[in-house]
Structure formats: C-alpha cells, structure tokens
Amino acid sequence: MNFLVAAWEWLADPVNASGPSGWGARTVEHLWYTALATVIACLIGIPLGYAVGHSHRFRTFIVSSTGAARALPTLGVVTLFGLLLGIGLEAPMLAFVLLALPSVLAGAYAGVEGAPRDAVDAARAMGMTEWQILFRVEAPLGMPLLLGGIRSATLQVLATATLAAYVGAGGLGRFLFLGLKTQNYAMMLASSLVVVGLAIAVDLAFEIVDRLVRRSFPTGVGAAV
Amino acid sequence: MNWILNNVSTITDATWAHVWLALPAIVLSFVVAIPVAWFASRFRRSRFTLLLVAGLIYAIPSLPLFIVLPLILGTSVRSLVNVVAALGLYGVALMVRYAADALDAVSTDALLAATAMGYGPLRRFFGVQLPLAGPALLAGLRVVAVSTVSLVPVSALLGVNSLGMLLTDGFQRGILAEVASGIGATVVVAVAVDLGLVGLGRLLMPWERAAARRDARRTTVEDEQAVAA
Amino acid sequence: MIEFRNVSKSYDDGTLAVSDLSLIAASHEITVLVGSSGCGKTTLLRMVNRLVTPTSGQVLIDDVDVADRNPVELRRSIGYVMQNSGLLPHRTTVDNIATVPVLQGTPAREARQRAVDLMETVGLDPSMARRYPWQLSGGQQQRVGVARGLAADPNILLMDEPFGAVDPIVRADLQRELLRIQGELGKTILFVTHDIAEAITLGDKIVIVATGGRIAQQGTPEEIMADPADDFVTSFLGLDEARALHVSGRLVVDPTGRPVGRLA
Structure with missing residues (x-):
C-alpha cells in the first residue's frame, strides 16, 4: 500500500508533473506516438485488407502473414530497427506500425470478407459496380469489425510505446527505464499507473465509438439474440 | 553469423528458458480461462462484466505489469513466478473471450438433444459442449500461445533470462546478429508451440479433420462462383 | 424476350451445370424453370444478368447478346429477386x-x-x-x-426461388400477389423453383430442367400435365402409378386410400 502512496506523491509533485520532461508532457508524447503509428497502420492496412476481403484472393497470405507478425517479439523489432536506424523515433515508430498492422489488416479484411454473401450477391445482381459493393455494402457492414481491429491495434501500440524509451525516444517509458535503473519503485509504479489509466481511457473511448457505430450501422447482428 | 556459431549454447539455454516461461503460462491461461468462460456463458448477466474486466486486463501494458505485479504478489521482480503470473494473466484475459464465444457458439440443438437424452449438467459440459467447442477453443488457444511466446522477451528488461536477453544484450553491445537470432528463435519457438497445439488438436479431435476437408472443398466452390460472377 | 442459344456451363472441377440448352422465354409471360436442386436452373437464371458467364453459347434479350452489354447497366435494367431476400x-x-x-x-x-x-x-x-x-x-x-x-420499372424480372424459404400459407399468399401484380404490370418474368405445384400455379410456360442442365420438357402447365414427355417428367410431376389419384366420393385419394384433396 505504501508503494501506492509513494506513487501518488510522485505524481502529485509538480516537479515530476510539469516541464518538457514531466509526466504531463510525456503523456502527450506517448499518445502522439500511439496515434501516429495507428494512423499509418490504418493507411496501409485498410486498403490492403479491403482489397483482399473483397476479392477473396490472397486470403492465405493475409492469415499467415498476420499470424507470423504476431509471433514477432516487439522488443526484438524495436531493438533491431534501433540498431539499424540509430537512436530516435524512426526505429520504434516502424516497429509500432509493424505491430499495429496485423490487427488493422485483419479487422478490415474480416469485416469486408464477412459481409453476408446474400447481400453482396444481391448488390451485384442489382447492378452495383465492384467499388459500390465495397463502399456501400461491404465496408459499412464490416465497420464494427474494422473498428475492433483498430481498437486492439491502438491498445497494443499504447502498451508497447513504453519500449520506445529503450532505444532513446520519449514517451512514458522514460520513467519506467529510469526507475528500473535507479530502483525508484515510486517512479516506476506511478508511470505504470499513468499508462494503465491511458489504456483504460482509450479502451472506453473506443467502446463508446463502437456503440455509436453499431447504432448508425444497425445490421441486426446480435440484435435478435 | 560468426556470433551465432560462437554462441550456440547461449542461444540454446535462452531458448529453453524461454519455453519454460511460456509453456506454464499457456497452460495456466487455458486452465483458468475455461471455468471463467463457462461461468460467463452459463450466467449471461456476468458475461458483460467478466469480458469487460478481461478486456481491461489485456489493456495493461506488459512492462508496467511485470513491474507492478511483484508488489502485489510479494515476489521479487526477477522471480519466475512473477513472469509466469504476468504472462498467464494476459493469457487468461485473451482466452476468456475466445472461450466464452466458443462455448456460446455450440448449437443449442446439440445441448438440448443431450439434455433430452439424459445428460446431467456436468457430463453435458464435458461430454458435449466442451468437445463441440473444441475447434474454436483451439483457435483461441493458438492465438494466446503465439502472443505469450512473443511477449516473454519483455521480461528480459527486468533481467529475467529468455530469448529476450539476446535482444537487450545485442542492442546494448551493438551486435546485430544477436538481436536477429533472438527474434528468429522467438518466432521458431512460437511456430513450434503453434504446430504442437495443432497436432494436439488432431489427436484430441479426430472428427475435425474430415470436417476441415469438407469445408475447404465447399469454400473453393463458392470462390469459383464468386470469381465467375 | 429472353433467348438462350445453345448455352453450356462447366466449372473447373469438371461439373457440367448446363449442357447445350436452348430456350425462349416470351415477353410479358411468366416462364418457370423447375427442377430438383443442383440441376442448373439457377445458373441459367444468372446468365441473363451476367452473374454467370456461359462457357459456350449466347443469351439474348430482344435479340441483343447480353455479352455485348455492360454488365452493370444490364443488371440495373433487370429486376432480381432471390431466396433469402438478399436485403442489405x-x-x-x-x-x-x-x-x-x-x-x-x-x-x-x-x-x-x-x-x-x-x-x-x-x-x-x-x-x-x-x-x-x-x-x-x-x-x-x-x-x-x-x-x-x-x-x-424493369421489363424483365428474374426470380430465384423467391418464396422458397417461407411457410406454405405465406407462400400461397405471395404467389397470389405475384399473379395480381403481373396482371397489372405484364413483366417478362423468369422464375426458378423446385416446387412443381408453384410452377403450375404461376407459369404461363413451364420448363422442366433435369440434372446436368438439360430440358426434359417444356410447355404450358396443361400440355405438360396432359402429356408428360418421359418417366422423369412423370415422376417429377407426381403422376407415376404409385401416386395415381382417383376420386372417392368428394375426396381425391391416392392408391393407399389417403385423401390428398377435395373436389370443388
């Protein structure tokens, strides 16, 4: 319990909170890394996932490559790129994008691929072009799954962004590694709690968005149960 | 390449240490997640709460958890119990959702038929629901296993031996081959565990192989029609 | 008018869905393709709006080969109704x-x-x-x-077992409605079903399709019922000896004496 008190006192101390290397600024930095990596992953993953999901081709490629990407240890990718690209943001950012990509890709792919065959068939029979089928039928129906993919990608990056500090970038990981080195448990616990708090807040934010999306694309899936 | 040849025993040791952290955590995840998932699927009202808690646990970043957990468990940061417990906690959080979905997906007709034939609740669960949920459970466990194996290296930041040590050591000393071999060996362990689970699944669920063949054929036909369209 | 001219469809795995079939569906009439499942009748229907491309042969609408038309525009000009409604x-x-x-x-x-x-x-x-x-x-x-x-407001309506998944009472209701609508609108309708009773109820012309996409017989319901072309058609219509019906009082009964209908 006294650890928690110590952590709280650490957080409350303005010396630790403010300034360019205070936990306030590091939190913003942490969120910025997360957002940037997720957006890049979306820019790559959504078009690719849609293409594969719509064409029903290269399915095996997607499944096996997302599976293989999940087997990659993030710490390994961060350190590898760290050695190759040097100290800075590029290495961890590349690693985070690689980490976020499988979830986004799988969400985009599964959502489009999983659209009811009847509906897609009917859309084609009515004379929708392939683009119209994708954007007016498959994409809206796959929105909840895509969102689920983006959600888990964001949370993974948010959690892993602590490793950025290991190769010299910023973020809340700074305090974790500093605390580890100096055996400062209050600092480690405090910054851990901030990361956990962020993760929970982001997760809840996604939960709200998810409900809004499900309301604007009511497909009846799960509604009858 | 030279580094790898000169350090085969280091890599082997680290690999075994890695496996012995991952396997207990994977088993723990499965054993704990099944009853929780059963509870969630049996008592519908608890489902939302249980899955929410599982989701929140999964949202906790790993490095902080490795650091915070010992303060709760009273172990040292470098204790293996700490690492296995942390990995297991993630595993359970991930597995509960898969397992609950798997148990829910078992057709109510089959369960109703079992009840009608006179199965008691316990025998019905172990004799009907669990085997029928088997393939979906296996699919979930494979994801859990792979993510557990790839999560182990983070513990190296605390000084626990695993393939993660090759990553931290290689990074600090600037040896690319060491980092690369750490990544490679982790992937190999993940693939090996995954294949092991697939094999176990074939052994325990022989009826699935025929079904998989049937489904594969059906999908090809559908695909052809889609392409033809 | 829809014309199938020597169309065949085979899939890569060797299955022959339709073999060298020719057929004319007249304008403003309901032509019913009837046959057991897997006989290729749906494949035929889907050739009309180019959801399926024939391996050989042509499909023509008012003497224009559909292969020469843009598939998207073609489909928009043809109504399509399918079994599980396919609603978005x-x-x-x-x-x-x-x-x-x-x-x-x-x-x-x-x-x-x-x-x-x-x-x-x-x-x-x-x-x-x-x-x-x-x-x-x-x-x-x-x-x-x-x-x-x-x-x-298409001239042509393709209907693929549209009433196959609803219960018999609702189905009868839908069939009556369709005939009423057709009476008002006079579309050219190609209708696929596996239910011979439905075919007789709706069809101006009935085409019985045998497995492998071959026409067993075509004609008006009266022609087919009165003069089945072969044993396959006879048994498909339920007219074989084992099911020969006769009148017993006001009831129509089968050979075992079970009532199957009543005289009006």
Whole structure:
C-alpha cells in the first residue's frame, strides 16, 4: 500500500508533473506516438485488407502473414530497427506500425470478407459496380469489425510505446527505464499507473465509438439474440 | 553469423528458458480461462462484466505489469513466478473471450438433444459442449500461445533470462546478429508451440479433420462462383 | 424476350451445370424453370444478368447478346429477386427498395417516394418503411425483395426461388400477389423453383430442367400435365402409378386410400 502512496506523491509533485520532461508532457508524447503509428497502420492496412476481403484472393497470405507478425517479439523489432536506424523515433515508430498492422489488416479484411454473401450477391445482381459493393455494402457492414481491429491495434501500440524509451525516444517509458535503473519503485509504479489509466481511457473511448457505430450501422447482428 | 556459431549454447539455454516461461503460462491461461468462460456463458448477466474486466486486463501494458505485479504478489521482480503470473494473466484475459464465444457458439440443438437424452449438467459440459467447442477453443488457444511466446522477451528488461536477453544484450553491445537470432528463435519457438497445439488438436479431435476437408472443398466452390460472377 | 442459344456451363472441377440448352422465354409471360436442386436452373437464371458467364453459347434479350452489354447497366435494367431476400441489412425498407433508382441517379427523395408507393403495390404497410430487414418477418422480407426488383420499372424480372424459404400459407399468399401484380404490370418474368405445384400455379410456360442442365420438357402447365414427355417428367410431376389419384366420393385419394384433396 505504501508503494501506492509513494506513487501518488510522485505524481502529485509538480516537479515530476510539469516541464518538457514531466509526466504531463510525456503523456502527450506517448499518445502522439500511439496515434501516429495507428494512423499509418490504418493507411496501409485498410486498403490492403479491403482489397483482399473483397476479392477473396490472397486470403492465405493475409492469415499467415498476420499470424507470423504476431509471433514477432516487439522488443526484438524495436531493438533491431534501433540498431539499424540509430537512436530516435524512426526505429520504434516502424516497429509500432509493424505491430499495429496485423490487427488493422485483419479487422478490415474480416469485416469486408464477412459481409453476408446474400447481400453482396444481391448488390451485384442489382447492378452495383465492384467499388459500390465495397463502399456501400461491404465496408459499412464490416465497420464494427474494422473498428475492433483498430481498437486492439491502438491498445497494443499504447502498451508497447513504453519500449520506445529503450532505444532513446520519449514517451512514458522514460520513467519506467529510469526507475528500473535507479530502483525508484515510486517512479516506476506511478508511470505504470499513468499508462494503465491511458489504456483504460482509450479502451472506453473506443467502446463508446463502437456503440455509436453499431447504432448508425444497425445490421441486426446480435440484435435478435 | 560468426556470433551465432560462437554462441550456440547461449542461444540454446535462452531458448529453453524461454519455453519454460511460456509453456506454464499457456497452460495456466487455458486452465483458468475455461471455468471463467463457462461461468460467463452459463450466467449471461456476468458475461458483460467478466469480458469487460478481461478486456481491461489485456489493456495493461506488459512492462508496467511485470513491474507492478511483484508488489502485489510479494515476489521479487526477477522471480519466475512473477513472469509466469504476468504472462498467464494476459493469457487468461485473451482466452476468456475466445472461450466464452466458443462455448456460446455450440448449437443449442446439440445441448438440448443431450439434455433430452439424459445428460446431467456436468457430463453435458464435458461430454458435449466442451468437445463441440473444441475447434474454436483451439483457435483461441493458438492465438494466446503465439502472443505469450512473443511477449516473454519483455521480461528480459527486468533481467529475467529468455530469448529476450539476446535482444537487450545485442542492442546494448551493438551486435546485430544477436538481436536477429533472438527474434528468429522467438518466432521458431512460437511456430513450434503453434504446430504442437495443432497436432494436439488432431489427436484430441479426430472428427475435425474430415470436417476441415469438407469445408475447404465447399469454400473453393463458392470462390469459383464468386470469381465467375 | 429472353433467348438462350445453345448455352453450356462447366466449372473447373469438371461439373457440367448446363449442357447445350436452348430456350425462349416470351415477353410479358411468366416462364418457370423447375427442377430438383443442383440441376442448373439457377445458373441459367444468372446468365441473363451476367452473374454467370456461359462457357459456350449466347443469351439474348430482344435479340441483343447480353455479352455485348455492360454488365452493370444490364443488371440495373433487370429486376432480381432471390431466396433469402438478399436485403442489405444496414438499410431500411425504403432504402432497400430505392437502391437501384438511386444507383441510376434518381434523387433520393423521389426514389423513396416511389419506394413507398411500391410497398403498397406488393401489399406492405407503409408504416414499415423505416424498419430494418431483421425487423420484418420472412414473408415481409420477400415482399420487400419483390418491390426492390420492381423499383427501376424493369421489363424483365428474374426470380430465384423467391418464396422458397417461407411457410406454405405465406407462400400461397405471395404467389397470389405475384399473379395480381403481373396482371397489372405484364413483366417478362423468369422464375426458378423446385416446387412443381408453384410452377403450375404461376407459369404461363413451364420448363422442366433435369440434372446436368438439360430440358426434359417444356410447355404450358396443361400440355405438360396432359402429356408428360418421359418417366422423369412423370415422376417429377407426381403422376407415376404409385401416386395415381382417383376420386372417392368428394375426396381425391391416392392408391393407399389417403385423401390428398377435395373436389370443388
């Protein structure tokens, strides 16, 4: 319990909170890394996932490559790129994008691929072009799954962004590694709690968005149960 | 390449240490997640709460958890119990959702038929629901296993031996081959565990192989029609 | 007029869905393709709007080969109604019905207004306009499907077992409605079913398709019933000896004496 008190006192101390290397600024930095990596992953993953999901081709490629990407240890990718690209943001950012990509890709792919065959068939029979089928039928129906993919990608990056500090970038990981080195448990616990708090807040934010999306694309899936 | 040849025993040791952290955590995840998932699927009202808690646990970043957990468990940061417990906690959080979905997906007709034939609740669960949920459970466990194996290296930041040590050591000393071999060996362990689970699944669920063949054929036909369209 | 000219369809795995079939479906009539499942009748239907491309042969609409037409425009000009309605689950009833007119550029408001009118045509209460497909019963969904098929006022309507998944009473109801609508609109309808009774009820002309996409017999219901071409047709119609019916008092009974109908 006294650890928690110590952590709280650490957080409350303005010396630790403010300034360019205070936990306030590091939190913003942490969120910025997360957002940037997720957006890049979306820019790559959504078009690719849609293409594969719509064409029903290269399915095996997607499944096996997302599976293989999940087997990659993030710490390994961060350190590898760290050695190759040097100290800075590029290495961890590349690693985070690689980490976020499988979830986004799988969400985009599964959502489009999983659209009811009847509906897609009917859309084609009515004379929708392939683009119209994708954007007016498959994409809206796959929105909840895509969102689920983006959600888990964001949370993974948010959690892993602590490793950025290991190769010299910023973020809340700074305090974790500093605390580890100096055996400062209050600092480690405090910054851990901030990361956990962020993760929970982001997760809840996604939960709200998810409900809004499900309301604007009511497909009846799960509604009858 | 030279580094790898000169350090085969280091890599082997680290690999075994890695496996012995991952396997207990994977088993723990499965054993704990099944009853929780059963509870969630049996008592519908608890489902939302249980899955929410599982989701929140999964949202906790790993490095902080490795650091915070010992303060709760009273172990040292470098204790293996700490690492296995942390990995297991993630595993359970991930597995509960898969397992609950798997148990829910078992057709109510089959369960109703079992009840009608006179199965008691316990025998019905172990004799009907669990085997029928088997393939979906296996699919979930494979994801859990792979993510557990790839999560182990983070513990190296605390000084626990695993393939993660090759990553931290290689990074600090600037040896690319060491980092690369750490990544490679982790992937190999993940693939090996995954294949092991697939094999176990074939052994325990022989009826699935025929079904998989049937489904594969059906999908090809559908695909052809889609392409033809 | 829809004409199939020596069409065949084989798949890569060697299955022959349709073999060298020729057929003419006259304008303003209901032509019913009837046959057991897997006989290739759906494949035939889907050749008309180019959802399936024949391996050889031609399909012509009013003497124009559909292969020469842009598939998207072709499909928009043909109504299509399918078994499980194929309604878009994320769109309301009116928006589902208005799909094709909107695709063709009709302003949304106008298309919706017309959709509501069509709901009345197919016997749906306009109060259901804002409902989603899963909030409708199976029979209502099929009515929406028919309305959607009619929305762009196509000359041709393709119907793929549209009433196959609803219960017999609702099915009879839908069949009556279809005949009423056809009486008003006089579309060229190609209708696929595996139910011979449905074929007899609806068809101006019936085409019995045997496995492998071969025509066993075609003609009006009267011609076929009066003079089945071979044993296959006889048994398909239920006219074989084992099921020969006779009259017993006011009842029609089968050879075992079980009543199967009543004289009017």
